[in-house]
Amino acid sequence: MASSLFLSSRTLRHAYRKVASVGIPSIATANGGGNKIRTHFAVSPAPAASTFFQRTAFSSTTNGNDQKIVAPPMVYIAGEEMTHYAMTLIVEQWVKPYFDTTEWEYFDLSCKARDQSDDRVLEEAVKAGKRIAAIFKEPTITPSVLQVEQMGLSKSLGSPNGAMRKGWNGMTISRDTIHIDGIELGYKNRVLFERHAVGGEYGAGWNEVGKGTLLTTYIPDDGTDPFIVDKRVLTDDKNVAVVYHNPYDNIEGLAHYFFKRCLEAKVTPYVVTKKTVFKWQEGFWATMKAVFDAEYKWKFSQAGLLERSGGDLQHLISDAATMQLIRWTEGGFGMAAHNYDGDMLTDQIAQVHRSPGFITSNLIGTDDEGRIIKEYEASHGTVTDLWDQHLAGDQTSLNPLGLVEALIGAMNHAAIIQYEKDPSTKGEHDKIINFTTTLRLALHNTFRYGQGTRDMAGPEGLTTEAFIEKVGWRLQRYLADQVENVPPPKLEEPQRSNYDNVDMHAMRKLFDKYDVDGTGTVDVKDFTKILIKMGVAPEREASEKEPDV
Numbered sequence: 120m121a122s123s124l125f126l127s128s129r130t131l132r133h134a135y136r137k138v139a140s141v142g143i144p145s146i147a148t149a150n151g152g153g154n155k156i157r158t159h160f161a162v163s164p165a166p167a168a169s170t171f172f173q174r175t176a177f178s179s180t181t182n183g184n185d186q187k188i189v190a191p192p193m194v195y196i197a198g199e200e201m202t203h204y205a206m207t208l209i210v211e212q213w214v215k216p217y218f219d220t221t222e223w224e225y226f227d228l229s230c231k232a233r234d235q236s237d238d239r240v241l242e243e244a245v246k247a248g249k250r251i252a253a254i255f256k257e258p259t260i261t262p263s264v265l266q267v268e269q270m271g272l273s274k275s276l277g278s279p280n281g282a283m284r285k286g287w288n289g290m291t292i293s294r295d296t297i298h299i300d301g302i303e304l305g306y307k308n309r310v311l312f313e314r315h316a317v318g319g320e321y322g323a324g325w326n327e328v329g330k331g332t333l334l335t336t337y338i339p340d341d342g343t344d345p346f347i348v349d350k351r352v353l354t355d356d357k358n359v360a361v362v363y364h365n366p367y368d369n370i371e372g373l374a375h376y377f378f379k380r381c382l383e384a385k386v387t388p389y390v391v392t393k394k395t396v397f398k399w400q401e402g403f404w405a406t407m408k409a410v411f412d413a414e415y416k417w418k419f420s421q422a423g424l425l426e427r428s429g430g431d432l433q434h435l436i437s438d439a440a441t442m443q444l445i446r447w448t449e450g451g452f453g454m455a456a457h458n459y460d461g462d463m464l465t466d467q468i469a470q471v472h473r474s475p476g477f478i479t480s481n482l483i484g485t486d487d488e489g490r491i492i493k494e495y496e497a498s499h500g501t502v503t504d505l506w507d508q509h510l511a512g513d514q515t516s517l518n519p520l521g522l523v524e525a526l527i528g529a530m531n532h533a534a535i536i537q538y539e540k541d542p543s544t545k546g547e548h549d550k551i552i553n554f555t556t557t558l559r560l561a562l563h564n565t566f567r568y569g570q571g572t573r574d575m576a577g578p579e580g581l582t583t584e585a586f587i588e589k590v591g592w593r594l595q596r597y598l599a600d601q602v603e604n605v606p607p608p609k610l611e612e613p614q615r616s617n618y619d620n621v622d623m624h625a626m627r628k629l630f631d632k633y634d635v636d637g638t639g640t641v642d643v644k645d646f647t648k649i650l651i652k653m654g655v656a657p658e659r660e661a662s663e664k665e666p667d668v
Contacts, residue, residue: 191551249286261276294465318458320459386451
């Protein structure tokens with residue numbers, strides 16, 4: 120592979136700083152206005168006046184190999200600060216050498232880009248995500264009042280995640296623990312979590328009010344009579360009135376998604392609510408239980424996954440769930456909860472499992488035809504403290520594990536969508552899955568060899584740039600090794616017309632020595648021992664490669 124893609128950390132850092140502030144020409148909007156969209160390296164102008172995406176968001180550097188794989192369509196949502204800087208290096212060094220990403224639709228959701236486009240860039244990103252259904256998202260910022268002033272924004276901006284959950288009919292946010300074989304983190308085995316993606320406090324309406332009467336009135340769409348949901352008399356001079364609801368139409372879909380994932384991962388499912396106090400949460404539990412009893416209970420029982428929960432789907436009060444998350448460090452369970460409870464509980468899971476960088480965060484929604492939409496992102500934010508250090512010229516050491524898991528998930532989902540649409544693309548699908556599997560191995564092995572970032576390897580750990588370069592180096596070696604390794608030669612046994620000169624008793628005795636289970640068969644490992652003993656085992660050519668460290 121071309122060495123130009125594996126630049127020194129100093130060169131990459133200098134190049135990034137040099138181009139990070141470079142804008143592209145104004146892009147005409149539908150109403151004749153102009154907006155500037157931030158870019159990374161060499162960027163082509165957006166192809167259509169009505170969109171804010173760019174098909175070539177990263178450099179067009181090639182590796183001299185014309186056999187690059189054309190990556191399937193995917194929406195790439197860029198954020199800002201330290202995670203954006205790291206992802207720029209990762210895509211340039213790990214993805215671009217092997218893939219043509221011109222089919223990716225790239226949207227800049229930095230606060231400045233959103234402000235300059237009057238948030239139309241967010242609207243376009245949501246539309247593209249609904250159309251393509253495979254999305255990778257870098258961490259973004261929802262600016263506080265202070266940040267609006269500091270960034271020179273014209274107005275405050277809402278949460279992009281909220282707009283995406285609404286636009287993609289958000290059903291659940293899957294947050295799972297990430298594990299690296301051989302490294303102890305927090306939970307020994309996988310923990311899965313489904314957090315209802317919509318409703319609750321996050322969509323609440325509120326206002327400050329004084330003394331008086333507060334009425335919450337429901338007006339049905341079908342023309343029937345309105346009725347009062349709640350009436351209360353406020354006697355304090357200062358009050359905050361809050362109104363929210365939980366949409367339950369998609370709970371059945373959430374239940375199927377949750378139970379299928381738990382079966383696949385071989386973990387025990389639990390449902391968490393506070394229904395003993397919040398009576399309105401009973402419907403969440405009732406729907407989950409009905410789906411479980413009708414279609415999944417026998418499957419879990421057959422798989423032996425209900426032994427720890429008393430042979431049935433168990434309900435946990437949210438208070439009890441917080442205690443169990445601390446106690447059940449062996450893992451091997453899954454939980455589903457409402458939006459707010461899910462947010463709080465998965466934060467606790469992240470702390471038990473070292474940090475938010477070691478859990479995933481995937482939004483699952485549906486389009487108008489019921490097709491699954493998957494958006495992948497890290498569960499942490501933009502890591503402002505490291506970005507400030509970086510801007511000051513200090514060394515940083517960002518662990519990109521959660522970011523990379525999200526990128527892998529989005530690339531895999533894009534490949535699956537393309538293959539399901541066009542089975543003739545199976546070859547490309549298999550190559551992408553092989554690439555992402557190899558990337559994960561290269562990433563994990565870098566940690567296992569003690570070459571991780573400082574949160575894992577201590578003060579001697581690698582810097583952000585050095586770690587990305589090391590994983591890129593290892594990835595290139597692993598992929599090259601797959602090409603260079605040829606299958607072992609086939610053994611050609613001489614044809615014999617009879618067995619007159621063969622001592623069958625001795626043959627039987629030799630065979631029985633390796634047929635330890637008495638089945639009349641030997642596995643590959645024992646067969647290899649036989650060939651080695653006979654001196655006819657095929658040998659690989661000696662490799663002159665340097666050690667994988």
